[in-house]
Every structure is written in structure tokens, then in C-alpha cells.
Amino acid sequence: MEKLEVKNLNHHFGFTEILQNINFTLDKGQVLSIVGPSGGGKTTLMHLCADLLDVEEGSVENTFVSSSFAFQEARLLPWKNVIDNIALGLLAKGESKKEAILKSKEIALKFGLEEDDFEKFPKDLSGGMKQRVSFARALVTKPSLLFLDEPFSALDIGLKQELQTHLIEEVNENNLSILFITHDIMEAIRLSDRILLLKADPGHIVKEFDYIIKQDKRDDEFVYNETAKILQDEVIVNTFELELK
Ligand SMILES: Nc1ncnc2c1ncn2[C@@H]1O[C@H](COP(=O)(O)OP(=O)(O)OP(=O)(O)O)[C@@H](O)[C@H]1O
Numbered sequence: 001m002e003k004l005e006v007k008n009l010n011h012h013f014g015f016t017e018i019l020q021n022i023n024f025t026l027d028k029g030q031v032l033s034i035v036g037p038s039g040g041g042k043t044t045l046m047h048l049c050a051d052l053l054d055v056e057e058g059s060v061e062n063t064f065v066s067s068s069f070a071f072q073e074a075r076l077l078p079w080k081n082v083i084d085n086i087a088l089g090l091l092a093k094g095e096s097k098k099e100a101i102l103k104s105k106e107i108a109l110k111f112g113l114e115e116d117d118f119e120k121f122p123k124d125l126s127g128g129m130k131q132r133v134s135f136a137r138a139l140v141t142k143p144s145l146l147f148l149d150e151p152f153s154a155l156d157i158g159l160k161q162e163l164q165t166h167l168i169e170e171v172n173e174n175n176l177s178i179l180f181i182t183h184d185i186m187e188a189i190r191l192s193d194r195i196l197l198l199k200a201d202p203g204h205i206v207k208e209f210d211y212i213i214k215q216d217k218r219d220d221e222f223v224y225n226e227t228a229k230i231l232q233d234e235v236i237v238n239t240f241e242l243e244l245k
Contacts, residue, residue, distance in 0.1 A: 009058035017202040029175040033188035041203025064145035072150040074130035076122040089141040
């Protein structure tokens, strides 16, 4: 069974302790969110999990057969057009150019891009369109694990919900697994099977929330109610340094 298993993970930058004794397992088909305040070490933790940073203490075992990423900024190649940006991963995997272009066009349309956009370069795209391209590029290779680092934070509510709905479809239809980093509790409640709350200085997990109800059955009311419930939780108030009125 594919999984990502983090055990007794610690991390320092220089003399500063950033992460302390992190333990969790992400199973196949699961959406696991790491939620916490800015500067708490979420991105560092994701980079360690994604092998973008060397593990110094503890272990990260990743047995997922393939993975891809979407970040807060779309990180598109400026000299490639929309379709060529999406096709990159497929070409890297050895697919023929013809097949890669065909699949890229198909997923571009699914992610709300139009045929008129296909030949455009990143400089001519809005922030929202860039993020549509970024998601299409991440998912066109049908990865088993997707790393998401705050990919919705610069998007308007409509686009955010649209992209989240696509992700939920991928989880349900293709058993996609997601490690999701966010500081937005509502986003995490909409998408996650499990939420780990990361408190800062140094980053350590202080609480875990599990959701059994399937993501596609969670309506706005569910998300608002759960958010309201969570915001009453003393650990959350303390972690985000919120003031209860
Ligand atoms: N390469 C680095 N060298 C030194 N310190 C770093 C490095 N990368 C991150 N840090 C520090 O580690 C801490 C955690 O940063 P990180 O980006 O992981 O937090 P975060 O929870 O993702 O924050 P945000 O939500 O603001 O993106 C911060 O104090 C940051 O300044």
C-alpha cells in the first residue's frame, strides 16, 4: 500500500529549531492537511516530505509511485505556452508529443481554460488562469500523491471553489492522495480527511481533527458549522493566537 510516513522528524535552520518531533502517516486516497499560522514551518515540512529538502533528524518514507506539486505561485515556464506548460510532465515521462498535447488540451478545458488561451504565454494570463494551468499541469500525469502548498490563497472565492471541486473529483475518481498545506481552516475542512494543527516556535503538532463524511457531501453549511466549532477550540485559539470575543 502506498503511503507517506513521517517519524520523529526534527528540523533546524542554523541554530533555530523549526520543526519538533513531527509524526504522521498519509495513506493512499487520503487528504491530509497541515494547518497553522504563518511561519510555523508548514512549507519546510512539505519540502522535507517532498524530498526538496534533506531530512536531518527522523525519517520520511514515501512509497507513492508518483507525485506532483501546485504552489501558491503557479511557477510556469515563461517561454512556453499554456499547452506546452501543461504537457511538460507527460513529455518527461516519455509520452509522444501528439498524445501529450491531446491530453493537455483535454485537461485544460476541464480546468476552465478556453481554446483561445492554449497558445498564450504566462505573461498574458491572469493570476487565476495561471493557477488553472498549474493545476492542470500537476494533474495531467495522474499522480498518486499531490503536494499542495497554499495554492488557493491568491484566488477569488469562485475559482477557489471550482478548483477544489476538481480536486475532490480526482480524489473520488482516481483515489488521489493529497498533502495540503494551508493557514485557512475552512479550506482544510472542505477538503481533508484529517487535519493536523501545527503550532509555531518550534513547529509541532498540537491537535488532530478527523472527518468521516465524504468531501462531495460537505456543503457550505457543514464547512461553516465545523469552522465555527473548531474556532471555539482552546487549542486552535491558542495556536493562532486568536482572541475570543
Ligand atoms: N532556507 C531557510 N533558511 C533559514 N530559515 C528558513 C528557511 N526557510 C524557512 N526558514 C524559516 O523557517 C520558519 C518556518 O518557515 P516556513 O516557510 O516553513 O513556514 P510556513 O508555516 O510555511 O509559513 P507561511 O505560512 O508564512 O508560508 C520561518 O521562521 C522561516 O523564516
